[in-house]
Amino acid sequence: MISRLFRFRGGIKPASHKAESSAAPIRPAPLPRRLVVPLIQGSRGSARTIVTAGDKVLKGQCIGEAEGAGGTAIHAPASGTVLEIGRYPMAHPSGLESLAIVIEPDGEDRWIATEPLDPASASREDLILRIQASGIVGMGGATFPSHVKLGKGDGISTLLINGAECEPWITCDDRLMRERAVDVVTGARILRQLSGARRIVVGIEDNKPEAIAAMTAAVRESGAGDIDIVPVPTRYPAGGEKQLIRVLTGIEVPASKIASDFGVQCFNVGTAHAVCRALVHGEAMISRIVTVTGNVERPGNYEVALGTPVSHLLEFCGVKAGTSRILMGGPMMGFTLPSTEAPVTKGSNCIIAASPALFPPAPPEQPCIRCGSCASACPVGLHPFELYWLSRAKRFDDASKYRLFDCIECGCCAYVCPGHIPLVDYFRFAKSEIRALGEEQKAASQARTRFESRVARLAREKAEKAARLAAKVAETRAGLAAGDAALIAAAAERAKAQPAVADNDTSPTDPT
Ligand code: SF4
Numbered sequence: 425m426i427s428r429l430f431r432f433r434g435g436i437k438p439a440s441h442k443a444e445s446s447a448a449p450i451r452p453a454p455l456p457r458r459l460v461v462p463l464i465q466g467s468r469g470s471a472r473t474i475v476t477a478g479d480k481v482l483k484g485q486c487i488g489e490a491e492g493a494g495g496t497a498i499h500a501p502a503s504g505t506v507l508e509i510g511r512y513p514m515a516h517p518s519g520l521e522s523l524a525i526v527i528e529p530d531g532e533d534r535w536i537a538t539e540p541l542d543p544a545s546a547s548r549e550d551l552i553l554r555i556q557a558s559g560i561v562g563m564g565g566a567t568f569p570s571h572v573k574l575g576k577g578d579g580i581s582t583l584l585i586n587g588a589e590c591e592p593w594i595t596c597d598d599r600l601m602r603e604r605a606v607d608v609v610t611g612a613r614i615l616r617q618l619s620g621a622r623r624i625v626v627g628i629e630d631n632k633p634e635a636i637a638a639m640t641a642a643v644r645e646s647g648a649g650d651i652d653i654v655p656v657p658t659r660y661p662a663g664g665e666k667q668l669i670r671v672l673t674g675i676e677v678p679a680s681k682i683a684s685d686f687g688v689q690c691f692n693v694g695t696a697h698a699v700c701r702a703l704v705h706g707e708a709m710i711s712r713i714v715t716v717t718g719n720v721e722r723p724g725n726y727e728v729a730l731g732t733p734v735s736h737l738l739e740f741c742g743v744k745a746g747t748s749r750i751l752m753g754g755p756m757m758g759f760t761l762p763s764t765e766a767p768v769t770k771g772s773n774c775i776i777a778a779s780p781a782l783f784p785p786a787p788p789e790q791p792c793i794r795c796g797s798c799a800s801a802c803p804v805g806l807h808p809f810e811l812y813w814l815s816r817a818k819r820f821d822d823a824s825k826y827r828l829f830d831c832i833e834c835g836c837c838a839y840v841c842p843g844h845i846p847l848v849d850y851f852r853f854a855k856s857e858i859r860a861l862g863e864e865q866k867a868a869s870q871a872r873t874r875f876e877s878r879v880a881r882l883a884r885e886k887a888e889k890a891a892r893l894a895a896k897v898a899e900t901r902a903g904l905a906a907g908d909a910a911l912i913a914a915a916a917e918r919a920k921a922q923p924a925v926a927d928n929d930t931s932p933t934d935p936t
């Protein structure tokens with residue numbers, strides 16, 4: 425049992441805006457005319473396509489195998505026909521395209537035969553392989569492959585299930601816990617078995633009393649009091665993995681370490697639910713709950729087939745006039761979608777239609793007055809104003825020394841800044857510049873290595889050629905010498921064989 429809670433440093437309490445979407449039950453979103461399923465769905469690895477244009481596929485059928493140990497499989501979200509494999513815009517701030525499998529649903533929604541796997545009798549290896557083959561990644565937004573995170577299954581004492589959902593506007597986890605608590609609890613127990621943990625603690629922000637009640641009831645009704653359902657104070661970013669670990673266990677995981685170094689593993693409630701569906705019901709990950717909210721006629725939570733274009737979902741929810749941009753994720757850590765043709769993926773937890781009325785434009789940026797509010801709000805213990813000056817001055821080495829890469833881009837510093845400085849934008853810019861510089865240096869170093877190898881190869885080939893030539897010359901000379909000697913010897917033999925003209929000449933002399 426959790427006997428006391430701890431505080432994480434910093435944090436803020438923004439307006440929650442949860443009520444706008446949390447009231448209605450989860451509803452299914454209609455299938456679009458075409459599903460665009462990217463081969464890259466997570467933060468690590470990708471899938472390798474195993475279908476071609478014209479193939480008929482069933483709902484839940486594997487269409488992309490996991491590529492490499494970190495890859496995760498992808499599946500057809502509906503039965504239909506593969507139209508093409510082409511490049512489509514990604515749900516990413518860059519707006520870059522990635523390879524995707526395009527499926528035209530046939531409207532029949534026919535499932536492939538499902539094969540449940542009993543966690544009580546299957547081996548750990550088989551269960552992990554099934555999780556990978558079912559395409560399960562972290563559903564909290566990080567999309568880290570779950571089979572990789574589960575590791576070797578030792579050294580873990582506490583399994584944390586993250587139901588905090590701290591970011592404003594997002595309510596998909598809240599509704600999932602309210603409506604599908606039994607599956608979440610079942611998935612949590614499977615994850616405990618696979619991680620080797622002794623206890624399970626579920627952390628839920630105390631602004632979700634219905635979810636807390638539903639999860640508590642699901643544990644009680646299963647007849648085992650083996651899971652602690654713990655309400656945690658509502659404070660952003662309590663749902664950050666390290667912040668939740670701090671609140672529930674008191675452990676402060678340094679930026680350079682990961683939770684499992686301290687015997688803790690953390691999974692989102694959505695991931696626990698997906699694990700249950702994959703093993704107990706044999707269903708691959710083909711859909712997710714998405715909160716659609718903001719300036720729309722019908723805000724709420726929708727069960728959306730992966731690959732559904734955001735534009736289709738927005739049309740279904742009725743985007744109102746005055747919408748100026750579309751956010752994917754929450755307002756603190758999300759991003760503006762460059763194209764609404766981007767599809768819903770495994771990490772798409774929320775779509776917000778933003779209008780100037782709901783999200784007024786930020787006032788003009790003012791100079792930093794070094795008030796220190798940003799440092800007080802930072803949950804990681806950074807000095808955002810220092811990072812701001814260094815990023816602005818493009819002193820990237822110094823920014824790295826000031827732990828720029830420990831920044832989780834939570835936005836707390838920018839939220840409290842009286843100068844309305846878009847601090848996170850500066851940090852993202854500095855990080856991308858440092859990464860680009862690193863890539864350039866890597867490319868330059870690879871080019872130098874290639875050049876030096878080429879020079880060395882040419883020198884070696886030249887030396888080998890010279891050696892071969894010298895050997896040939898020597899051989900020829902030796903041959904000639906041998907030939908000459910033979911010729912001379914032969915001539916000598918011939919000479920010897922001829923009669924001596926002077927000594928034995930018996931021809932008659934001229935008498936005249
Ligand atoms: S909160 Fe804004 S003004 Fe204050 S120190 Fe930080 S960056 Fe400067």
Ligand code: SF4
Binds near residue numbers: 805
């Ligand atoms: S965005 Fe980065 S620097 Fe700002 S509060 Fe969050 S972690 Fe700290």
